[in-house]
Amino acid sequence: MILYGREVADKMSEEILNEVKELKDKGIEPKLAIVRVGRNESDLSYERGAIKRAEKLGIKVEVFELQEDIKTDDLVGCIERINNDKLIHGILLFRPLPKHIDENHIKNAINPIKDIDCINPINVAKVMEGDKTGFAPCTPSAVVEILKHYNIDIKGKNVVVIGRSMVVGKPLSMLLLNEDATVTICHSKTQNLKEVTKNADILIVAIGRAKFINREYVSNKTTVIDVGINVDSVGNLCGDVDFDDVKELVKDITPVPGGVGAVTNTVLFKNLVKACKMQMGY
Numbered sequence: 001m002i003l004y005g006r007e008v009a010d011k012m013s014e015e016i017l018n019e020v021k022e023l024k025d026k027g028i029e030p031k032l033a034i035v036r037v038g039r040n041e042s043d044l045s046y047e048r049g050a051i052k053r054a055e056k057l058g059i060k061v062e063v064f065e066l067q068e069d070i071k072t073d074d075l076v077g078c079i080e081r082i083n084n085d086k087l088i089h090g091i092l093l094f095r096p097l098p099k100h101i102d103e104n105h106i107k108n109a110i111n112p113i114k115d116i117d118c119i120n121p122i123n124v125a126k127v128m129e130g131d132k133t134g135f136a137p138c139t140p141s142a143v144v145e146i147l148k149h150y151n152i153d154i155k156g157k158n159v160v161v162i163g164r165s166m167v168v169g170k171p172l173s174m175l176l177l178n179e180d181a182t183v184t185i186c187h188s189k190t191q192n193l194k195e196v197t198k199n200a201d202i203l204i205v206a207i208g209r210a211k212f213i214n215r216e217y218v219s220n221k222t223t224v225i226d227v228g229i230n231v232d233s234v235g236n237l238c239g240d241v242d243f244d245d246v247k248e249l250v251k252d253i254t255p256v257p258g259g260v261g262a263v264t265n266t267v268l269f270k271n272l273v274k275a276c277k278m279q280m281g282y
């Protein structure tokens with residue numbers, strides 16, 4: 001089965017639309033700030049998806065486009081201005097940031113109550129503890145939303161996550177553990193990767209290498225969730241999984257685009273509405 005993210009996103013959007021309407025009836029306009037440093041293709045794709053989704057939901061978005069060589073202090077200054085702007089309720093800062101930026105400084109600068117993609121260590125700790133009063137990061141949450149929407153059993157299942165970033169792999173593993181999955185985290189140094197992945201009930205791929213996973217890594221019992229967003233040699237978006245090579249073989253698979261990304265940008269607005277309500281004392 002093809003697991004279409006757009007179907008999940010449209011279902012979630014019905015609920016978000018109602019909440020946005022309730023807020024607007026009270027005179028509150030939820031607003032998102034997107035902070036982008038440079039012009040990374042994956043970030044631009046996320047930005048396009050988020051802006052389209054915001055239009056459908058009637059939510060305002062302001063993009064802060066910053067130069068690739070911006071200094072850490074200037075980026076902190078931008079974040080502080082957003083923290084202090086009462087008309088902005090949530091911040092999405094694209095990551096990874098350029099190497100010269102002191103990421104620790106940045107993480108702590110984001111006000112936890114506006115930190116809707118879970119960058120501040122206070123929200124990261126809440127994810128570790130299974131405490132739902134903070135914000136879980138959008139892409140990992142999107143993966144869980146897709147599995148739940150399509151009634152794919154997580155409890156007790158053998159879930160293999162390839163990737164150990166703080167944006168996807170690590171927090172996703174915690175969210176899955178909180179759902180009682182048996183989680184194996186793999187990465188570039190994992191030995192016998194194919195043997196590990198072939199045994200997975202659910203294989204989640206977030207390694208940032210176009211079409212890396214082919215039929216040698218999967219079996220007919222595998223549900224494949226492709227988190228990757230890459231640009232191929234002719235300029236088309238593609239995932240970390242070679243979709244055409246594995247689609248007939250596996251049990252289920254998400255496409256790219258129209259898979260995890262479409263849900264990620266919807267979770268973003270679910271979190272924004274939650275942040276807006278928290279800031280307004282609801």
Ligand SMILES: Nc1nc2c(c(=O)[nH]1)N[C@@H](CN(C=O)c1ccc(C(=O)N[C@@H](CCC(=O)O)C(=O)O)cc1)CN2
Binds near residue numbers: 042047117229237259
């Ligand atoms: N702070 C973060 N920065 C970045 C993240 C992240 O999760 N948090 N992720 C990547 C980008 N990313 C997923 O990993 C991503 C890319 C694209 C989309 C999206 O909305 N895609 C749509 C639209 C596609 C298009 O029109 O180009 C889709 O797939 O249908 C969401 C997430 C980088 N930075």
